[in-house]
Structure formats: C-alpha cells, structure tokens
Amino acid sequence: MNTEKLINCERNRFNKIIKFRLPHRFMRIGVAIVVLSIVMMFVRAFIMDGETEWLKQLLQKTLLVGMLIMSMSKDKIEDEMTISLRGQSYAVAFIVGVIYALIMPYVEFGVSNAVNSGGKAYKDLGDFQVLLFMLMIQLMFYHNLKRFR
Known part of the structure; x- marks a missing residue:
C-alpha cells in the first residue's frame, strides 16, 4: 500500500x-x-x-x-485544444532546434570559406543562439497552429 x-x-x-x-x-x-x-x-x-x-x-x-x-x-481561453497545440509547438521547436544546432555550424563554415579565401575555423553555436531560435520557433508555431485550428 x-x-x-x-x-x-x-x-x-x-x-x-x-x-x-x-x-x-x-x-x-x-x-x-x-x-x-x-x-x-x-x-x-x-x-x-x-x-x-x-x-x-x-x-x-x-x-x-x-x-x-x-x-x-x-491564453485568455485555455482549453484542451490550446494545451495540445502548445505541446505540439514545443515538440516541433525541439526537433527543429536540434536540426538547426547540428547543421548550422557546417553551413556557416562553408559560407565563410566560400566568401573568404582563408575562411574561418569550425565553431559551435552558442547557447543563446540555439535557445533564442527554439523559443522563436515555439512561439511562431504555437500562434500559427492556434490561428489555423
């Protein structure tokens, strides 16, 4: 018991x-x-x-x-639908954020080498950039999902 x-x-x-x-x-x-x-x-x-x-x-x-x-x-009106949409937007933001964090350093490296003859060394993204991107994606997706429900 x-x-x-x-x-x-x-x-x-x-x-x-x-x-x-x-x-x-x-x-x-x-x-x-x-x-x-x-x-x-x-x-x-x-x-x-x-x-x-x-x-x-x-x-x-x-x-x-x-x-x-x-x-x-x-939201002003919080119901099961908005809770579900919020969860979906967090999931999308997480997935897109991980893909962004994995791909973006290579894109920056390739672009800097293409633009500059010497190029830059590979560098990882900072925590601010990844978190800002994920929060922006979450807020955008949530408000878009809410608008098109």
Whole structure:
C-alpha cells in the first residue's frame, strides 16, 4: 500500500509540473521585457562605446527570460485544444532546434570559406543562439497552429 501512495504522490507532482502555466497577464510582461531588451541591444550597439560585454550578456539573458515568460503564459481561453497545440509547438521547436544546432555550424563554415579565401575555423553555436531560435520557433508555431485550428 505504501508504494501505491508513493507512486500516486509522484504522479501528482509530475502532473503539476507538466500543467504549470503562468496567468495570462504575464504575456504582456514577457512582451514588454522582450521589446525593452531589443531596444537596449540597439542602444548598446549604436550609442554606447567602450567595454559593454557584460551588458550584452545581461540583455541576451533578459531577452530569453522574456520569451520564456511569453511561452509559458496562458491564453485568455485555455482549453484542451490550446494545451495540445502548445505541446505540439514545443515538440516541433525541439526537433527543429536540434536540426538547426547540428547543421548550422557546417553551413556557416562553408559560407565563410566560400566568401573568404582563408575562411574561418569550425565553431559551435552558442547557447543563446540555439535557445533564442527554439523559443522563436515555439512561439511562431504555437500562434500559427492556434490561428489555423
């Protein structure tokens, strides 16, 4: 009997984690964070001089946090269909993100060698680039699937 209670308890915890969503008002907060981060990235790139690498890293992280908040916030009307579409968009984003992470370094290597005579050495993608791409894919697919349902 104790093992059954333990299994049910673990199942309930797992379901709480899977079904976790932020309230709908967080969508606006996420959009505001993303817009503010992008504006500050342009300000940093064109106006600020000097060593601002720490600011670049901070803005990249806040952009990812804003997109994650957007991704995790509920819709105004959350039903079984939107939950299913959200799951499908996460699956597509994961698959496309893995393919992107595997193929893109070779594409960059080939293009840099074709454009420049010396070319560049092979380099892996950074975590920011892969995570940003996956969150963008997830948000695009989710909103497109929702629109065409």
